[in-house]
Amino acid sequence: MPHFEYAHGLRLPATPGQGPDVAEGVEPTSHERVVPGSRRLLFLTALVLGTVLVIVAAFLYIALAPASRAPLSGASPAEASHPRVVVGVFADTGASVAISDIAHGLRDEIIRQLAKFDDIVVVSDPLRTDHAAAASYTLQGNVQLDGDRLRSVARLVRQFDGAVIWANSYDANLKAQSKLAIQADVGQQIAGAVAEPYGAIFQTDADTIARQPQGGGWDAHACTLAYYSYHRSMNAQSHNTARDCLERATQRFPKSATSWALLSLTYLDEMRFRYKLGVSSTVQPLELAASAAERAAALAPNNARVLQALMLVSFFKDEIDKALQAGAAAYATNPNDTEVAGEYGLRLAMSGRWQSGCELVSSAVNKNAGPKGYYEVGMALCALMRNDIQAAELWSRMSDLQDNPMHRLVLLSILGAVGKTAEAKQEKVWLDVHAPEMMNNIRREVSLRLQRPEDQERFFSGLRALGLAIEPTRGK
Numbered sequence: 001m002p003h004f005e006y007a008h009g010l011r012l013p014a015t016p017g018q019g020p021d022v023a024e025g026v027e028p029t030s031h032e033r034v035v036p037g038s039r040r041l042l043f044l045t046a047l048v049l050g051t052v053l054v055i056v057a058a059f060l061y062i063a064l065a066p067a068s069r070a071p072l073s074g075a076s077p078a079e080a081s082h083p084r085v086v087v088g089v090f091a092d093t094g095a096s097v098a099i100s101d102i103a104h105g106l107r108d109e110i111i112r113q114l115a116k117f118d119d120i121v122v123v124s125d126p127l128r129t130d131h132a133a134a135a136s137y138t139l140q141g142n143v144q145l146d147g148d149r150l151r152s153v154a155r156l157v158r159q160f161d162g163a164v165i166w167a168n169s170y171d172a173n174l175k176a177q178s179k180l181a182i183q184a185d186v187g188q189q190i191a192g193a194v195a196e197p198y199g200a201i202f203q204t205d206a207d208t209i210a211r212q213p214q215g216g217g218w219d220a221h222a223c224t225l226a227y228y229s230y231h232r233s234m235n236a237q238s239h240n241t242a243r244d245c246l247e248r249a250t251q252r253f254p255k256s257a258t259s260w261a262l263l264s265l266t267y268l269d270e271m272r273f274r275y276k277l278g279v280s281s282t283v284q285p286l287e288l289a290a291s292a293a294e295r296a297a298a299l300a301p302n303n304a305r306v307l308q309a310l311m312l313v314s315f316f317k318d319e320i321d322k323a324l325q326a327g328a329a330a331y332a333t334n335p336n337d338t339e340v341a342g343e344y345g346l347r348l349a350m351s352g353r354w355q356s357g358c359e360l361v362s363s364a365v366n367k368n369a370g371p372k373g374y375y376e377v378g379m380a381l382c383a384l385m386r387n388d389i390q391a392a393e394l395w396s397r398m399s400d401l402q403d404n405p406m407h408r409l410v411l412l413s414i415l416g417a418v419g420k421t422a423e424a425k426q427e428k429v430w431l432d433v434h435a436p437e438m439m440n441n442i443r444r445e446v447s448l449r450l451q452r453p454e455d456q457e458r459f460f461s462g463l464r465a466l467g468l469a470i471e472p473t474r475g476k
Helices: 038-064 097-114 129-134 179-195 200-210 220-233 236-252 257-272 284-299 304-316 320-333 338-350 354-366 374-385 389-398 405-418 421-434 442-447 453-464
Strands: 084-087 121-123 137-146 149-158 164-173
Touching: 084 097, 097 137, 097 149, 097 179, 137 179, 149 179, 149 200, 164 179, 164 200, 179 200, 200 220, 220 236, 220 257, 236 257, 257 284, 257 304, 284 304, 304 320, 304 338, 320 338, 338 354, 338 374, 354 374, 374 389, 374 405, 374 453, 389 405, 405 421, 405 442, 405 453, 442 453
Parallel strands: 084 121, 084 137
Antiparallel strands: 137 149, 149 164
16 A cells, blocks of 8 residues: 655755745744745655555556456456466375375366366466465365275365355275275365356355346356356346346457357257246247357367357257267266256257266256256156156156246146146146147147157157147157
8 A cells, every 4th residue: 555654854955056045934944944946846746756656556456456356467358257266285194105195196186177167267386476366265175094094175265255165075995996096086076066067166156246236347257157146046037137248248258268158058048948038039049049159169169168058059950969979078078067967968868868868967966956957857857768657757846847837848748647637737727828839839849859759759648648639740
């Protein structure tokens, strides 16, 4: 901060050519003399010094401000807005060389796994003061050994207030697993819990960002948080907030591949979730989504979120082979990303590869991936296709049925298959009132999702058991 002090007893040199005249009404002392114009000179000197100090203070503020306010040298504005995570050294008891090796290896594995997430910046050198000052979070931990029992403890600390926003412990047995296997398994679990789309980092700030006024000052990461906040709530208001923010972000940061990919997914939701979001258009959103996904792919073709957008756009354009190819690439890039794994699992399943697809969907459910109830309805379809009607009904009722016509249509088909006509009648009444357009286009909506005719017919059989007339095949 600038600091000012009065300079008492300041001696000023006499102006050349002038004598030691004394200002009118001022009696000079033996220690100082007043020269003509000295007051003006003193004022100008103080003004110049004050201005210089203010400028210096401004440069110091910019240089030392957190990463959320000023990008680090060499970083693009979009990249600098991402949360920066410093991975600290994992402490160990020092009882043996083996425990020290495990601690160092675990930290290296965590860094490797975190680096797969494109929405964060991983810092591996916590001793660098510029990195530490700019970091949003610090990942700390320790490793303890008791005989053959190994315990790893990790915690994520928010830098600005020191709050622990996530912590967990992981146990392993050195007799049952090798050191490398333990490090890989624990590192993967920690990285996923911290950095996945619905993990600790994003959950911490997403709700706060979503409640901020809709202005033009949001950065790319704030719009990423707005997107994930929308996906947790899945309502029209949060969708509009995320879409408008991402549109502004792609204008301000046209080289942000993640912003383009999320904008593509947001546009696509206006088609695949249009009955829930209250959007009537069906063609333009797909075109907008395809354009945004192509823009993202041109910027970062190996980004997992970009590949996810390409997968979903291709799937709904009925380019199934292209969709599954993009999904496989996205999953290979970052298998810890539950949204990538879950969406890829659904595309596999709905393309007829039910076993492998449903395994990935099940994993997404176990990790509480969002949106709420989305992967549960996928599990309901998995159970329906293997003719486990009881499990299908249980999963369907666990899905988000509130104001979600497509999920209610799945439940209606299951209720028809199990013969619960009274409950099915209630669901049909709700659908006729709240989604009459969908009820008039059941075949189209189902065929957009289930690719094989035999899977479609299994779904339609439950509806036909309730007396619903399904329109004949007319193409997609």
